[in-house]
Amino acid sequence: MHVPDGFINAPVSAVTGVIAAGAIAVSLRGARRELDERTAPLAGLVAAFIFAVQMLNFPVAAGTSGHLLGGALAAILVGPCTGVLCVSVVLLMQGILFADGGLTALGVNITDMAIVTTVVSYAVFRGLVKVLPRKRRSVTVASFVAALLSVPAAAVAFTFLYSIGGTTDVAVSKVATAMIGVHLLIGLGEAAITALTVGAVIAVRPDLVHGARGLRQRLKLRVNGELVDTPAPEATAPVAARSSHRTVWITGLVASLVLAGFVSFYASASPDGLEKVAKDKGIDTKVEKHATEDSPLAGYGVKDISDARVSGGLAGVIGVGATVVAGTGVFWAVRRRRTSDTSPASVPEGV
Template identity: 75%
Template sequence: MHVPDGFIDAPVSVAAGVFAVGAVAVSLRGARRELDERTAPLAGLVAAFIFAVQMLNFPVAAGTSGHLMGGALAAILVGPYTAVLCLSVVLLLQGIFFADGGLTALGVNITVMGVVTVVVAYGVFRLLTGLLPRTRRSATASAFVAALVSVPASAAAFTLLYWIGGTTDIPIGKVFTAMVGVHVLIGIGEAVITALTVGAVLAVRPDLVHGVSGIAAPLKLRVDGELVDAPAATRDPEPARRSARGFWITGLVSAFLLAGFVSFYASANPDGLERVASDQGFDEKVEEHGAADSPLADYGVGDIANARLSGGLAGVIGVSATVVVGTGVFWVVRRRKEEPGEEAGQAPRDRDQENA
C-alpha cells in the first residue's frame, strides 16, 4: 500500500511528514532501550527481510494482489520503537531508489505503513499474550491476530488522510469500504506470513523475540509432547554469539533467495490501494515519481533486458542496501545507549567529582 505522489494534497502531506519525523525521533530514543549487541544486527536483518517479502505480491481477489507491510512482524521481533525505524529505512530506500511510494508522500507512507501498523499490532499482541497461556502456540496465534488487525487499521488511516487531504472529490464512505474490505483480505496473507515467521524464530531462538521478553511467566515450548520452559540465555556468551551469527546468516540468505528468485513469481496484479484508486477514479491524480529515472526503478536494473535477471538483481541489491543501512543505523543507536545507572537525558558525572 505504497501511496504515490498526487493522492494527498501538499498541506496534509507536509503534516504527515512532520508527524513521521516526530515518530522517528521518538523511536530513535526508544530504540536505545530495545537494542543491544544481539538485537542490533537482528533489526537490520528484519528490515532486509521485510524489503524482500514486500516484493512478493500474493493474489487476494480477482485482479487484486497484496504484500506484507511488516509492522507487526518487526514490532514482535525487535520491539515497537525499533520496528518504526525498520519500516522507515525500508520505505526510504524503496522511495529513493526503486520509485515505490511517492517522495512527497514519504511521510504519509511512514505514518500509515510504519507507525499505525506497529502501534496497533504491538498493542494487540501484548494484550493477547497477557490474556492467553504463555506458550509458543499462543504467542504465534497472537502474532497472527495482531498482523491481521494491523492491515485494515492502516487502510483506515489512509482513508482518514484522504478524507482530510484527498485530491479528488469522491464520497469517503466508498473509499473506506473499498480500502478496508480489500485490506482485510490482504491482512490474512500478512497474518500467515507473520505467524509463520514468528513461530519459526520462537522454535529456534525464543530469546530473540522482543514481544515475549516482558512476559512474567517463562515462554513454554513443546518438546516430545510435553511443555517445557524456553531455554534461558547461556552464561557463556560465545555459544550464544555463534548461534546468533548462524541465525543471522540463515535469515539473510533467505531474504536474498526471496528477493532474488522467488520474487519473479509474484503476482503482477495491482495491489489493494492501486485497485481501489482505479475503481474509484482517483488514480488519475498520480504524479510521475521523482525517481522514475532511477536505474532500479520498478524493481528492475536498467539496461538488462532479461526480466528474471533484472528483477532478481534489483532484489539482491535492495536487500543488500537495506541490511547495510539498517544495521548501520541500529548499531549507531545502540552505541548511543545510556550507560547503566544513568537516567535518560542525564549527562555522565564528571570523573573528578566521582573520584573526589
C-alpha cells in the same frame, strides 16, 4: 499500499511529514532501550527481510494482490520503536532507489505503513499475551491476530487522510468500503507470514524475540529432592549462544536474498489493494511523476538488462543489500549511543 505523489494534497502531506519525523525521533530514543548487542544486527536483518517479502505480492481476489506491510512483524521481533524505524528504512529505500511510494508522500507512507501498523499491532499483541497462557504458541497466535488487524487499520488511516487531503472528488464512503474490504483479505496473508516468521525464530532463539521476553519459563532440575532453576543458557554456553545468533542472522539474510532475488519473479503481477481501489474509484487521476522514476532501479528492475528474470532478481538482491547495510548502520549507531549514554564517563559526579 505505497501512496504515490498526488493522492494527498501538499498541506496534509506536510503535516504527516512532521508526524513521521516526530515519531522517528521518539522511536530513536525508544530503540536505545530495545536494542542490545544481539538485537541490533537482527533489526537490520528484519528491515531487509521486510523489503524482500514486500516484493512477493500474493493474489487476494480477482485482479488484486497484496503484500506484507511488516509493522507487526518488526514490532514483535525487535520492539515497537525499533519496528517503526525498520519499516521507515524500508520505505526510504523503496522511495529513493526503486521509485515505489512518492517522495512528497513519504510522510504519508511512514505514518500509515510504519506508525499505524506498528502501534496497532503491538497494542493488540501485548493485550493478547497478557490473557493467553504463557507459552510460545501464545506468542504465535497473538502475532497472527495482531498482524491481521494491523492491515485494515492502515486502510482506515489512509481513508482518513484521503478524507481531509484527497486530491480527487470521490466519495469517502466508497473509498472506505473498498479499502477496508480488500485489506481485510490482505490482512490474512500478513497474519500468516508474520505468525510463521515469529514462530520460526521462537523455535530457534526465543530470547531474540522482543515480544516473547518475560514469557519464557526457566527449566528446573531436581537436586537432593528439591526443584531448582537451571542456569541461563547465555551463562552456561555464551560461545554456543553467539554461534546460534550468527546462524539465525546468516539464515535470515540468505532467505531474504533468495526471496527477493529468485522467488519474487513468481509474485502476482496484479495491482495491490491501494492501486486497484485507486484505479477502480478514480482517485489516481492526479498521480504525479515520481522524482526518481528514471533511476537505474526504478520499478524493481535494473536498467539496460532486458531479461526480466535477471533484471528483477538483481534489483531485489541490491535492495536487500542496501537495506541491510542502511538498517544495520542505523541500529548500531543507536546501540552505540545507548552505550555511551550509560557509560561511567557519562554519569555526573555524585550520582
